[in-house]
Amino acid sequence: MVKKLKKHLFPIAKFFFDKYSRKERKYTYEDITVDISAEIFPPHFTISTKILLDYIKPLHLTDKTFLELGCGSGIISLFAASKGANVTASDINQIAIDTLKEAAVKNEILLNVVYSDLFKNLSDQQFDYIIINPPYYPKAPQNDKERAWFCGEDFEYFKKLFSQLPKHIAPNTWMILSEDCEIEHIKQLAAKNGLSFELILEKSVLKEKNYIFSLQKS
Template structure:
């Protein structure tokens, strides 16, 4: 049934959505207002970011150091800053890095914005809370925009993520990542295990096209 729905979406909804997202759009979520350029993942039309945001609403953030890794337009980062967290937002996409600073100003919050491929350009330090909406489909990205979607043919993004992550955590860090049924969960789990981590499922949400999952990343 889901395969039929995906086909119908691909021939009806997708062309309209692609046209709409060809320009910079204003996205509002409650009291957050974001500008989302066409080169940046739009949090309003895809479930993953908002699902992770709703889960974060259960997490105490005031006074804690918070990282949105691969922040896109910064929905999670702006929310965390509004809750009193000390926030870092990073992305590999230059268009995202540029819009993050503007979105922070528009919402009256302060973010440390880093242009970084995963943790490559990070100064030393550990975070209390890390939120990750990763590129999780297996394919080699061909542009900065596609780096928000594709993790490499063999999941190279995850191999590097789980190699680098431990250096930016402390014993009580809380690391959350959202994935979906359309990605290679076994491959991602294998990369996690190779890096000394396990993925603990904490929430599942069934969708029309895909199911989404929130995992807590814990040391093995």
């Protein structure tokens, strides 16, 4: 019931998101600050980014290889790099890529920032960690900004991701999803590519349940 209501409310919420995010904002985690323009996924408005940041916080990441696939503002990538990880941050949104490169300089943090449609421009490098906070609303994105939210009418983002992921899968391949999305359908798409989901964290914020899953080859 609550889930259905939220789905109906999404267009209204998005209207306010868009209005709020027209102004450039800053988002800070620990002592790292990034600029969030209207073109970039707003971590201050959603809870998924913060849940991932808190989950990563106690990890020993020194010298670990770490990929954030679809990095948006890159706050997760910058934080992982500040903890000693060897980070690659990728995104299909060129504005996010350029903004993250500037944020890396401002925060004096070294990381590798790559423009890429999923794994297309990433080499065959294997990673210790792959972190994914995917777009999950089933609608066709009309521009790069909307790619942060919409996965295609027929879940094309997930279909493509799961077809590529078996080749790149890391010991820790984590995806965050909300109860607000069609988790069972997404799991089925993964299963078609021989991937299974294991729940590693469940967290409720403002009555919305969020889950971090570990993806593995089944």
